[in-house]
Amino acid sequence: MITLYHYPLSPFCRKVRLSLAEKKLEVRLVDEPYWEKPAELMRRNPAGKVPVLKIDGAVMSESAAICEYLEETRPDPALMPKDPKERAEVRRMVAWFDDGFDREVTSKLVGERLNRKVFGQGYPDSKRVKAGAARRRYHLEYMSWLLDRRRWLAGDAMSLADFAGAAHLSCLDYISDVPWQDFPLVHDWYAKVKSRPAFRPLLADAIPGSPPPRHYADLDF
Amino acid sequence: MITLYHYPLSPFCRKVRLSLAEKKLEVRLVDEPYWEKPAELMRRNPAGKVPVLKIDGAVMSESAAICEYLEETRPDPALMPKDPKERAEVRRMVAWFDDGFDREVTSKLVGERLNRKVFGQGYPDSKRVKAGAARRRYHLEYMSWLLDRRRWLAGDAMSLADFAGAAHLSCLDYISDVPWQDFPLVHDWYAKVKSRPAFRPLLADAIPGSPPPRHYADLDF
Structure with a gap:
């Protein structure tokens, strides 16, 4: 199961949610009050930010890195051109x-x-x-x-x-x-x-x- | 010829210069007083920032996009793992x-x-x-x-x-x-x-x- 720690009104989390959904990946959403710097979040992402994605046995952060990973491992449908x-x-x-x-x-x-x-x-x-x-x-x-x-x-x-x-x-x-x-x-x-x-x-x-x-x-x- | 419009003390430009040099690509460096928002720069990159790279007949900006492009088109030596x-x-x-x-x-x-x-x-x-x-x-x-x-x-x-x-x-x-x-x-x-x-x-x-x-x-x- 893929889990996304997120804040609903974060544009970075929304971009990741759109990528996941467009690729028809089911995801469990967990609201993360990142502004309170919860210890669990800091352990998952020392930058203290969302999104954090649990996927394929790994924990990832930084929305750009997450989206590139989804593109590399789930290329269909493509959200990046080939050229x-x-x-x-x-x-x-x-x-x-x-x-x-x-x-x-x-x-x-x-x-x-x-x-x-x-x-x-x-x-x-x-x-x-x-x-x-x-x-x-x-x-x-x-x-x-x-x-x-x-x-x-x-x-x-x-x-x-x-x-x-x-x-x-x-x-x-x-x-x-x-x-x-x-x-x-x-x-x-x-x-x-x-x-x-x-x-x-x-x-x-x-x-x-x-x-x-x-x-x-x-x-x- | 590859041209990089840059500011010497910009870490973003430095990262691009290191990538270019590691890949043994010759580059012409042009100092760009980006803080003055010169019209030529704004035409090349409406964000008004350096680095801007002229390469392969294209004009590119955003250091992350530039480095990914170099990695995709000049993969050797690699600056990214395969996994x-x-x-x-x-x-x-x-x-x-x-x-x-x-x-x-x-x-x-x-x-x-x-x-x-x-x-x-x-x-x-x-x-x-x-x-x-x-x-x-x-x-x-x-x-x-x-x-x-x-x-x-x-x-x-x-x-x-x-x-x-x-x-x-x-x-x-x-x-x-x-x-x-x-x-x-x-x-x-x-x-x-x-x-x-x-x-x-x-x-x-x-x-x-x-x-x-x-x-x-x-x-x-």
Whole structure:
């Protein structure tokens, strides 16, 4: 049995959940209050972060390493192209979301407006929320620019880049923080990813005390 | 011809330079003042970061994507093991340095004590320097723990994980910020990596106005 230690509103965990589901791998989900640095988690991953995946008798961490492992050991269906240059582009876009987008947008909006409350860390820092909202526009514009030229974010086939991007946007959407109407290309792309069976479990997520808005799980949003 | 746009004291660029050199690929280095966000750089990499690599008619960014590309297209000598679980461990350790170590240590010590001056951004933030120095100890202890159990950082063969770790430590060492005497296992491991021919160009780096200390290039440090 595969076990994933996760936090529902972590975009890194969501990317891994999407990969597992797309590859039709059954997984047992265990909620991990990683912000409390539980001893068991620190033993599994000294970095104190989720996701942590128990699979094939091993314990793995770092979402990029986990997704590459799934790709190498469960290549069908593929979430990476075969051509090395196209693979580099997928990896660049995954890093785009998990590094820059996360630091500039997700951590500032979801981190301040939702996680602080869940983690019991007080009120949002309004400066950071404001900075995140400002930077969000730039990223949505860049995504629109890409989607005007490509069928999917990193090329003409759906890939891990789309899962990474959709994982971040889904966390923002959970707190109604995506101005969909201003970015129709991003909306249509997200609708395609959102309607995949692999996405369904994410749409059923609900943080106690902070339920999602109604449109969050609606495929016709 | 392969061209690398880089900043000499970027650990991410250093990791790529080590990979290129270990694979005996000739590269033209171009200094890129990325902090000024030059238009040419923003065109090559909208994230505005180095390294950027021109290779095989393509332009690539994100050091992890670049190193995976080099591994896929120039597999000899290998910097990644063949076994998927061992590869996951190498990727975990690379992320350990490029994510956590960088955020907690390198960006706080090299970022404040050297880069601020080079970038013309004023005086170091002494709070951040202090936080970085405190966290450095934890990381060197973890490296010692690993090196007590393994020949190299991610297993029994040298890998990209060692280049990632040595890239960060070499930047700290450039500003005399590694207490080598307190961590003999880390010292001996670094001496092994430092003595490789691939490391030589890094030891010849000198930032105008901020030359390295004498021991920096000394193999018997």
